[in-house]
Amino acid sequence: MISLDEAQRYVLRDLEALAPVAVPLDDALDRVSAQVVEAREAVPGFTNSAMDGYALRSDDTSAGPARLRVIGSVLAGDSPRPRLESGEAIRIMTGAPVPDGADCVCMIEEVTVRPRGDEIQVARALSHGENIRLAGEDVAVGQVLVTPGSELGPVLLGLVASQGLDSLLVHPRPKVGVLSTGDELIDSRGSSVFGKIHDVNKRLLLASLCQSGFDTVDLGIARDDYDEIEKGLSRGIAECDAVVSTGGVSVGDADHVKTVITDRCSGRARWMQIAIRPAKPFAFGLSESGTPVFGLPGNPVSTLVSFELFVRPALRLLAGHTALARPMVTAVLDCPIPRRRDGTIHFVHAFAEFHLDGHFHVVAAAPRGSHSLRAAANANILAMVEDGDGLVAGETVRAMILNPAQPDPGRSNRFTLPLM
C-alpha cells in the first residue's frame, strides 16, 4: 500500500493547464483567466455625484446657512457643463458628471428649494468631496484587475466589462470521457435481471463532472473484456482531455481495466493500492499524447471518494485552477464516527451545519465501513478520519466541504431568509 500523498503526487506530476483560448465574456463565467487585464479606463471614468441633489462649492456653506442661485441641471449621461462659480448651485442626479468648480453635492433631502426653483437654501456646512465619487477612485488606469489563474466570477467579469472588453483569454473546460465497466451492468433504462445492476457510476460521474464545471462525453458501458475496454478507453483518449473509468481495478479475475491502462498508457502508468478506505484500488496512466486516464474502483461510494481525491483536483489543474482542493474545515462532532485500526485514512460521508457558535457541526455520519449511497446522498462533507479507534462526540475532524449550499430540509421553510 502507498500513501494518499504519494498517489496524489503521482497523478498531478506532469499535468499542465490546457492551452488558452479567447472566448466572449458570455462564455467566460467560472473559467480561469490565462491573461492579465490591466485597466485601460478609470472607474469611475469621471468625477460624478453619488446622490441626487445639488452640486456646489463647499466654501460657500462654511460661514453658516447659504443661499445659492440654481443655474441649471445635469443628469447621468449628460455632457460636461460650464464651470460653477461661487454663489451658484446646479441640480445633479446620481452618476451625473460634477461640473468644474463644484467640489461637493448636497443631498436633495437637506436642501430647501425656493418656490420659483431658481434658488436653494443650504442649512449646514458641507465638506470638500462630500457625496462625490472621484474619477479613478475604484480603478486607476494601469491597475491590474485580473491575473492569470483568477477564477472569473460574476464580479470579476463585471470589472472586465467596465473596461469595454468583451472577450478574454481563458483555459478551456476539460472535456472528460466516462466509461463504466462490468458484466453485471445494465443501462439505467434496462429492466431488472437477476445478477445484474443498473449502472449508477456513470450517472454519478457525469453529474459530478458537470457540477465541477467540466464537459463530459458518455463512453458507454464496456463488458469485462480486454478488447472492449481497450476500445472504450482509446476512444476517450482520442476525443477527450481526460478519461475516467470505473470498475476493473481490483485483484479479481475479471479486472482488466488496470491491465488496459498499463498497456495503453505509454507515457507512464501505475496500478496502486492506497492506504485509504474506501477506494483502496486505483489505476492511473498518461497516454502517449499526455491524456490522463483514471481507473476508479467500481463500488459507487468508492467511485465518489476516488473522484474527490484524484480526478477532481487533476481536472481543476487542467482547467487552470491553482487551488485544486475543495475547501477544508475543522468540524465539531455532534455524533461519533466509529472505525477500526487498519493503517488507512478513512473517508466518511457526513452532514454538517454552521451553528451560531461559529463552528461547523457534524450532525450525522454514514455508518462504519458504509458503502451506502443513500448515506452519501444526504452528505454535504467528506470527513477524513485518521487511523485509530474512531472519534467520539465533542472531538473535531477535518473535512472537505462537498456542498456548502445544501440546506437541512428538516429546518428550512420558504421564509428561511438570512436575516429572519
Added chain:
Amino acid sequence: MISLDEAQRYVLRDLEALAPVAVPLDDALDRVSAQVVEAREAVPGFTNSAMDGYALRSDDTSAGPARLRVIGSVLAGDSPRPRLESGEAIRIMTGAPVPDGADCVCMIEEVTVRPRGDEIQVARALSHGENIRLAGEDVAVGQVLVTPGSELGPVLLGLVASQGLDSLLVHPRPKVGVLSTGDELIDSRGSSVFGKIHDVNKRLLLASLCQSGFDTVDLGIARDDYDEIEKGLSRGIAECDAVVSTGGVSVGDADHVKTVITDRCSGRARWMQIAIRPAKPFAFGLSESGTPVFGLPGNPVSTLVSFELFVRPALRLLAGHTALARPMVTAVLDCPIPRRRDGTIHFVHAFAEFHLDGHFHVVAAAPRGSHSLRAAANANILAMVEDGDGLVAGETVRAMILNPAQPDPGRSNRFTLPLM
C-alpha cells in the same frame, strides 16, 4: 424607510414554484424534484460478495483450519449457481451473486490455494455474513429515496438511476429577463465617451443568475425614457418567469423605472426605501399574470446586494427550493469593519478563510461605505453589520457565504491538496 424583513416578505408573498415538468436525468442536475421517488428495486438487488475471494459456509471453518473443495467460480454479472453444500467453496468476485448455501466470503489474501486449484485451505474461523452485502442492505423496496423539494445532486441522481428510472418530475429553471437602464450607459463593446460608462450591471446580473442556476434573457439597455423602459419590461413580462432591471429607482428626476413598475404591475407594486446600506431604494411589482418584476438600484455594488437579498431568494422559490437563503456563518473578525450609526443594516463585502481553530475568519473587508466593485470582486462573503459604531478585530459578525470555494490566490499552489 421600511425594514429589510418587511421588504423581503413583500417580495416573497404570493410567489409559487413554477409548475413541474418531466425531464430526462441528464437535465435534472441541480434542479428541485417535484415528485416522490420510492424504491421499486432493492439495492443491492441480490446478496453479493463485497470482496474477491471464496464463498463458503462459515460452519465449515468453526472447528479449526478447514480444507474445502472448489466447485467452480462466479463472476459479477453471472446467473445464479447451484446450491453450495458443506465442505465446498466457490471462487467469487466482488459484486457476484453469493450462491445459496454460502453465508460468507473469505478474502483471496487469506486463502491457501492447493496447487491444482481444486482445493483451498482456510486458516481462521469466519463469521456468518462476513464480506457479504445483503439484498436490500442499502435500499429496501418501498423506501422513499427522493422527496418533493429535494435538490437533485449527483448522488441523488445516482440513487434514482439505481432504480432504472431515466426521467423525473422537476421544477423548471426560472427564465429571467435582465434590463439595464440609464442614459449614461453604453454597451460593453462601445468606445469610451465622456460622461458615459460601460454597462456593468447586465454582466453582473447575467453571470450571477447563471451561477445560481437560472436561465437568462438579455433585454438590452433602455434610455431614461418611460416608453423605452415600459417596452423592455413588457417584453420581459411576456417572455420570462421574472424580470430584473437596474437603475431608475432612486429619487432623481430621470428615475422612471419605479413609475413603470408601479404602472405596469396591476397585481401589486411598491417602491420602497429599505433600512439597509447599500441598496436602499428598491421597486417590486407583480404583473397581472403574476410575473415578479424587480427594480434594483443602479450602482453596481448596490445591484449585487439587492440581488442577494431580494432577487436570488425569490427565484429560488420559483425554482422549487425550500431553503432560499445563502448559507450563513458566524465569522471571527481579524480586521475591523468601520461604520456609523444611521439606522440601517450595513452589508460589507469581505474575504474570509476557514482556519484550523474551526472558525471562519474575516481577513479583509471592503472600505467603509464602499461602492468599490474591485473590493467586491475579491470577496467571498457578505457581512451583515447591525446599526452601530462598527466592529473591531476579535468580534464576530454574521455573514452570507457567497462563494465558499473561492481560494485565496496568495496561498494556493498547484499542490495545495486537502491532505497535504
